[in-house]
Amino acid sequence: EAQVTQNPRYLITVTGKKLTVTCSQNMNHEYMSWYRQDPGLGLRQIYYSMNVEVTDKGDVPEGYKVSRKEKRNFPLILESPSPNQTSLYFCASRTTDTQYFGPGTRLTVL
């Protein structure tokens, strides 16, 4: 079954405590992205990756890091989380015409 998995699904943490949200896809897609979704603002792209070791900033990259060392994995790293990063995060992978989103990670930063 084609899928994108994210972990954890829910996370409550405190300001400044580094965290990583993992993302993995089993479709051999080259292109992967991270988004955050906030009420009234919709989905905003944080980072995207065109292939292994190739990443670029999206609309809201501040406070986030990513890496793409393997084709299937695209982790999102928050080195020093702040309350304004409380949000619902989605990982996605795509071909030219088809995009799959993960189930989402709800992050709360206290």
Place this chain on the structure above:
Amino acid sequence: QKEVEQDPGPLSVPEGAIVSLNCTYSNSAFQYFMWYRQYSRKGPELLMYTYSSGNKEDGRFTAQVDKSSKYISLFIRDSQPSDSATYLCAMSLISSGSARQLTFGSGTQLTVLP
């Protein structure tokens, strides 16, 4: 001003109605247009995409793009309660290739009443 504007709704219609969902955009360079459906507590799923002005039909769904007016629409015919979801429009600058930076609308929440 946001690059992509979408009426958040909520929109409530009776079963069987024709639904019209719309987005306007300000960047005339957008070339690739998509509609996503997002059920509660789920990730968005791609419904339709199109590269050009005009209509594209897929079952009960029709996507319409008017580049001259910078306006896109999604029509749902014979709406069903299972269509109740949030609908997101999205667009990008690049019309081909694998690298795209997508800009999303904020989504319209639709409820179809049985």
